[in-house]
Amino acid sequence: MTGAQWYPGNMARAMRLLQEELKLVDLAVELLDARIPASSRNPHFSRLIGSKQHLVLLHKADRGERRVTTRWLFHFQKTGLHALPFSVFMPQSLGLFFNYLTQQELLLRPARLKRPLRLIITGIPNVGKSTLINYLVKKAAARTGDRPGITRGRQWIRLLPGFELLDTPGILWPNLSEQTALPLAAVGALPAGRVEPQRLAAWLLALIVQRGKEDRLRRRYPGLQPGEPEAMLEQIGLGRGLLMQEGKVNLERSASLLLRDFQNGALGRLSLEEPP
Numbered sequence: 001m002t003g004a005q006w007y008p009g010n011m012a013r014a015m016r017l018l019q020e021e022l023k024l025v026d027l028a029v030e031l032l033d034a035r036i037p038a039s040s041r042n043p044h045f046s047r048l049i050g051s052k053q054h055l056v057l058l059h060k061a062d063r064g065e066r067r068v069t070t071r072w073l074f075h076f077q078k079t080g081l082h083a084l085p086f087s088v089f090m091p092q093s094l095g096l097f098f099n100y101l102t103q104q105e106l107l108l109r110p111a112r113l114k115r116p117l118r119l120i121i122t123g124i125p126n127v128g129k130s131t132l133i134n135y136l137v138k139k140a141a142a143r144t145g146d147r148p149g150i151t152r153g154r155q156w157i158r159l160l161p162g163f164e165l166l167d168t169p170g171i172l173w174p175n176l177s178e179q180t181a182l183p184l185a186a187v188g189a190l191p192a193g194r195v196e197p198q199r200l201a202a203w204l205l206a207l208i209v210q211r212g213k214e215d216r217l218r219r220r221y222p223g224l225q226p227g228e229p230e231a232m233l234e235q236i237g238l239g240r241g242l243l244m245q246e247g248k249v250n251l252e253r254s255a256s257l258l259l260r261d262f263q264n265g266a267l268g269r270l271s272l273e274e275p276p
C-alpha cells in the first residue's frame with residue numbers, strides 16, 4: 001500500500017498541473033475533510049503555493065463533531081493558517097466564506113491591475129470540490145442576480161463579479177503511509193480496495209471505541225457490545241443477518257456495511273482525527 005507502486009500516473013500529472021495552475025491564481029482554497037484534517041492535507045501544498053494567499057476550508061463540517069472541528073480551527077489559526085468550516089448543508093458557512101473573499105478582494109486589488117481575483121479550489125479526491133463550486137456559483141448567482149458564465153479553455157468559472165475560480169481534479173501524493181491511507185480510505189478518498197475493507201473496518205471500530213464514541217455504534221447496531229474489533233464486526237454482521245452458507249458471519253459484507261454507514265453519515269457526526 002505504501003510506496004510509489006500504487007501511485008497512479010494521473011495523480012502525478014494532476015500534481016504537476018496544480019503547480020502550473022497555482023502560478024495563475026491569487027488565492028488557493030485547500031479543501032480538507034473536517035473528519036480528517038491532518039490526513040487530508042497535502043504535505044507538498046505549502047511548498048507549491050509559495051507566498052500566495054492560502055485558505056483552508058474544513059469541508060463536510062456537517063459530518064465532523066462540532067467541538068473537534070472548532071479545536072481544529074484554533075489549531076490552524078495558531079499555526080498562522082486561515083481556516084473556516086464549510087458544508088453545503090450548513091447555509092451559515094456561506095457567509096463566512098463570502099466575507100473572507102470580499103476581504104481578500106480589497107486586500108489584493110492593488111496587485112491585480114483590474115483583472116478578476118482568481119482562486120483555485122484543490123483537495124483530495126471526493127472531498128467535495130465540485131459540489132462546493134456548484135453550490136457557490138448557484139448562491140452567488142442568487143445574490144447578484146447575474147448568470148454565472150463558464151469560460152472555455154481553462155474552465156474559469158465566474159463567481160461573484162470580480163472573481164473567477166478554477167476547479168481541479170482530486171489529488172493524492174506519493175508515499176502515503178498506512179497511518180494516512182487508513183483515514184483517507186475511510187472517507188472514500190482512495191480507490192475501493194486500496195485498503196482491505198476488513199482491515200479498514202477493524203481500524204475504524206477500534207478508533208471509535210478509543211475515542212469513546214461507542215454510543216454511535218450502539219444507536220446504529222442495537223445490542224452491540226464493545227470489544228475486540230473483529231468480535232464487533234461479527235456482531236454487526238449477525239445483527240443484520242449477513243451470514244454465509246455455513247452459518248458463519250460474512251465479515252467482508254459486515255465490513256462494507258460499516259464503512260458505508262460511516263460514509264453515508266448513518267453513524268452521525270464522527271471526527272476521526274483530533275488536533276495535536
Ligand SMILES: Nc1nc2c(ncn2[C@@H]2O[C@H](COP(=O)(O)OP(=O)(O)OP(=O)(O)O)[C@@H](O)[C@H]2O)c(=O)[nH]1
Nearest residue numbers: 060087088089124125126127128129130131169170
Ligand atoms: N456530507 C456532505 N457531503 C458533501 C458535501 N459536499 C459534497 N459532499 C459529497 O461528497 C461527494 C463528493 O463530491 P464531489 O463534489 O464530486 O467531490 P470532488 O472533490 O469534486 O471529487 P473529485 O473531483 O473526484 O476529486 C458527493 O457524494 C457529495 O454529495 C458536504 O458539505 N457535506
Ligand SMILES: [Mg+2]
Nearest residue numbers: 129130168169
Ligand atoms: Mg470534482
